[in-house]
Amino acid sequence: MEFGLSDDQKLLENSFRRFTENKLPLERIREFANTKTGCNADIWNGLVELAATGVLIPEQYGGAGFKMLDALVILESLGRTVTPVPFTGSAIMAPVALLTGGTEAQKEEWLPQIAAGETKFGVGVTEIISTRDSKGVSLSGDTLNGNTMFVIDGGPADVYLIAAGPDNMAIVPRTAPGVTVTQLTTIDYTRMHCEVKLEGVKADLLGGKGKASEAIKKTIMAGRLALAADTLGAAEVMIYKAVEYAKERKQFERAIASYQAVKHMCAEMITELEPFRSLLWYAAYAYDEMPDEALINILLAKSGIDEAGKFIKRTATEVHGGMGFTDLMGLHYWYKRVSVNRALLGTPDILRNEAAIAQGWLAA
Amino acid sequence: MDLSYGPEYEDFRAELRAFIEKNQHKAPPAGMGMKHPEALEQDWQKLLIENGYTCRTIPKKYGGYGAEPDILKTVIIQEEFTKANVNSGLSGQGIGMLVPTLLENGNEEQREKYIRPTIYGEIHWCQGYSEPGAGSDLASLRTNARVEDDHFIINGQKIWTSGAHFADMCFILVRTEPDKPKHEGISYIMMDMKTPGIEVRPLVTMTGAAEFNETFLTDVKVPVENVVGKRGEGWKVANTTLKHERGMLGDPGQMLSRIESILKILQNEKLDGKRLIEHDMYRDRLIAAQAKTEALKFHSLRLLSHTLKNEEPGVSRLIVKYYGTTLARELSDIALEALGELGQLYMGSPHVRSHGSWQWRNMFDLGLIIGGGTSQIQKNIISERGLGMPREPKLAETK
Numbered sequence: 107m108e109f110g111l112s113d114d115q116k117l118l119e120n121s122f123r124r125f126t127e128n129k130l131p132l133e134r135i136r137e138f139a140n141t142k143t144g145c146n147a148d149i150w151n152g153l154v155e156l157a158a159t160g161v162l163i164p165e166q167y168g169g170a171g172f173k174m175l176d177a178l179v180i181l182e183s184l185g186r187t188v189t190p191v192p193f194t195g196s197a198i199m200a201p202v203a204l205l206t207g208g209t210e211a212q213k214e215e216w217l218p219q220i221a222a223g224e225t226k227f228g229v230g231v232t233e234i235i236s237t238r239d240s241k242g243v244s245l246s247g248d249t250l251n252g253n254t255m256f257v258i259d260g261g262p263a264d265v266y267l268i269a270a271g272p273d274n275m276a277i278v279p280r281t282a283p284g285v286t287v288t289q290l291t292t293i294d295y296t297r298m299h300c301e302v303k304l305e306g307v308k309a310d311l312l313g314g315k316g317k318a319s320e321a322i323k324k325t326i327m328a329g330r331l332a333l334a335a336d337t338l339g340a341a342e343v344m345i346y347k348a349v350e351y352a353k354e355r356k357q358f359e360r361a362i363a364s365y366q367a368v369k370h371m372c373a374e375m376i377t378e379l380e381p382f383r384s385l386l387w388y389a390a391y392a393y394d395e396m397p398d399e400a401l402i403n404i405l406l407a408k409s410g411i412d413e414a415g416k417f418i419k420r421t422a423t424e425v426h427g428g429m430g431f432t433d434l435m436g437l438h439y440w441y442k443r444v445s446v447n448r449a450l451l452g453t454p455d456i457l458r459n460e461a462a463i464a465q466g467w468l469a470a
Numbered sequence: 471m472d473l474s475y476g477p478e479y480e481d482f483r484a485e486l487r488a489f490i491e492k493n494q495h496k497a498p499p500a501g502m503g504m505k506h507p508e509a510l511e512q513d514w515q516k517l518l519i520e521n522g523y524t525c526r527t528i529p530k531k532y533g534g535y536g537a538e539p540d541i542l543k544t545v546i547i548q549e550e551f552t553k554a555n556v557n558s559g560l561s562g563q564g565i566g567m568l569v570p571t572l573l574e575n576g577n578e579e580q581r582e583k584y585i586r587p588t589i590y591g592e593i594h595w596c597q598g599y600s601e602p603g604a605g606s607d608l609a610s611l612r613t614n615a616r617v618e619d620d621h622f623i624i625n626g627q628k629i630w631t632s633g634a635h636f637a638d639m640c641f642i643l644v645r646t647e648p649d650k651p652k653h654e655g656i657s658y659i660m661m662d663m664k665t666p667g668i669e670v671r672p673l674v675t676m677t678g679a680a681e682f683n684e685t686f687l688t689d690v691k692v693p694v695e696n697v698v699g700k701r702g703e704g705w706k707v708a709n710t711t712l713k714h715e716r717g718m719l720g721d722p723g724q725m726l727s728r729i730e731s732i733l734k735i736l737q738n739e740k741l742d743g744k745r746l747i748e749h750d751m752y753r754d755r756l757i758a759a760q761a762k763t764e765a766l767k768f769h770s771l772r773l774l775s776h777t778l779k780n781e782e783p784g785v786s787r788l789i790v791k792y793y794g795t796t797l798a799r800e801l802s803d804i805a806l807e808a809l810g811e812l813g814q815l816y817m818g819s820p821h822v823r824s825h826g827s828w829q830w831r832n833m834f835d836l837g838l839i840i841g842g843g844t845s846q847i848q849k850n851i852i853s854e855r856g857l858g859m860p861r862e863p864k865l866a867e868t869k
Contacts, residue, residue, distance in 0.1 A: 107479075107542060107778065108472045109771040175471060349857050364860040369853035370846070377789040377852060381765035388768040391471045406761035413758070458757040459750075467733065467747055 122183035144298025145262035160221030167217035185339030195259025200227035207321025228260030261298025275318035348425035507591030524559035533586035564595030598642030658704035785856030802832035
């Protein structure tokens with residue numbers, strides 16, 4: 107019995123934390139965020155060298171062939187430094203879609219390019235979860251029409267995987283005729299999502315017509331795990347930044363960390379977050395080893411981490427006082443990362459409703 | 471990550487299951503009894519000890535099973551008895567706290583005299599720690615003892631002494647060295663509850679029941695050999711016991727079964743002709759609480775894993791009391807609020823649901839948030855020991 111990270115995973119964690127912390131002091135984060143490109147080439151290449159872009163891709167397609175829990179260890183590190191790379195879309199969701207639903211030819215064509223970091227993918231599944239502004243993509247014959255919003259990491263992407271209803275997913279190069287990409291600017295400038303408009307685009311369907319329902323489901327599950335891990339890392343850093351600040355900041359001749367009003371806020375933050383780390387680990391493990399348990403635990407884990415994240419982003423900012431509200435401190439980069447993760451691929455309310463349905467609670 | 475227990479443990483589990491299946495008709499009803507163990511409980515306890523399903527690691531010469539500590543087996547035992555909803559043997563402060571303390575700090579004579587009858591349910595213990603003026607700041611306790619003719623003469627008042635009205639013995643903290651600093655003047659003493667001068671008054675709580683007592687002590691005479699450890703070292707002795715208490719994790723299995731019970735309420739009860747579960751507001755709250763309960767379940771496994779590897783889990787263990795008690799109360803809140811006015815009905819009223827047990831539970835949950843170190847004390851511990859934040863300066867230091 108061992109519940110937790112293995113020694114190898116702890117090594118992985120250490121090396122990625124070192125990598126991101128070296129690459130991303132605050133001034134670099136600010137500089138990269140201000141470019142609003144959603145991908146910094148230097149860091150992306152570093153991740154390719156560390157084999158991270160192929161973490162989930164089997165060795166036969168040029169990847170490292172690791173499991174979801176390994177991938178989440180990397181994602182948590184990326185979240186800790188609000189790393190400006192399209193990792194969730196390109197290194198997690200797209201490989202899962204291709205591996206689950208792709209034909210052998212599609213896997214051979216795209217997976218090695220993803221692993222090598224040469225091609226970046228954005229993934230459009232928003233309307234499968236929740237539709238706003240009547241968006242959505244439809245397939246008629248072999249032609250795609252419509253709009254999809256909040257394509258994950260679509261800003262810097264070269265190729266898109268776009269769901270057209272619950273059973274079809276298309277591989278769409280950015281440069282294909284009839285494709286219009288509009289970058290969407292959220293409050294989080296470290297990653298760039300987009301809207302993709304398709305007008306009479308000829309579809310290369312994942313696995314063939316009507317064959318992608320399993321792939322879409324797993325892609326969404328993997329994306330939710332990824333966003334939750336990103337928030338876990340970002341939120342934990344917010345807590346420790348608050349603790350460190352409170353130890354340094356003096357008012358009324360005392361470090362504010364010695365006031366119970368302040369330290370109880372910090373205790374509440376860590377208490378809300380830490381149990382969900384355990385649940386997220388289990389959900390990631392279930393994703394690979396116990397598929398029957400994966401869906402419900404992923405829904406509970408992301409919704410719970412999102413709620414903890416909401417509490418932490420606000421409370422950690424408050425502990426910083428006025429400085430937390432400024433750009434000088436830069437805490438807002440973490441705040442915004444956590445906010446956007448919460449909204450993507452299902453807000454907690456939507457996830458909890460899905461969880462009720464998944465458990466059959468609404469059946470008679 | 472490896473969630474299998476391995477063949478040795480699966481065999482152990484299978485044997486235990488067979489044991490429960492075969493013997494459960496002899497078991498007294500599950501759940502904490504607020505009464506002195508009687509023949510039925512004592513016989514069941516004896517059977518469990520003989521088979522190594524309780525008091526496993528207590529040495530044979532003191533009446534235990536004498537096994538090597540094996541936390542996985544302890545967990546399997548807890549899991550299986552909870553799952554079968556079968557009484558898992560006697561618990562309480564004698565077995566849970568006094569016995570480990572005697573094993574660590576008692577002398578041979580004390581161990582031989584008290585451990586066997588305690589674990590067999592013949593001697594029932596209560597705990598005399600808290601006082602009206604010494605709660606969170608327990609070390610400021612004022613119940614005192616002077617020594618005369620080889621006896622402590624104890625005077626003072628204790629509170630929250632659950633079970634004192636049927637206990638045979640009490641382990642009590644008293645100030646024996648009034649001139650020493652507060653942590654160094656305390657002794658840990660075992661006191662016979664039949665000694666003259668002890669008056670136990672039931673303390674009725676908000677639930678309407680008397681789950682606790684106040685215990686008044688007037689010139690209570692206790693032989694000096696009843697001190698555990700050395701005189702004046704009672705604070706240290708008590709802390710080894712608290713360590714055992716902290717070692718016991720909350721039981722997430724119990725909270726998961728609460729989720730099941732609330733789900734049944736939501737599926738069976740109707741509001742405006744529609745089942746509660748179909749009302750988004752109640753469903754959403756239950757799932758949010760379910761997420762936290764599942765998180766606690768896996769968190770316990772993570773802590774267990776640390777224990778198995780002898781690792782210090784740091785802040786992740788310190789949060790458990792605060793998180794668990796807050797969550798338990800959140801769960802009973804959901805049950806009550808989903809029932810609306812019906813949730814306010816109590817004991818014996820027409821239309822009352824589950825005999826009013828959700829109200830009782832909800833009030834008692836609040837007691838558990840306060841007892842055993844209030845949430846505010848927990849937050850001090852989490853932030854100071856877990857996050858390295860400084861203590862609040864003492865009053866004198868700030869002047």
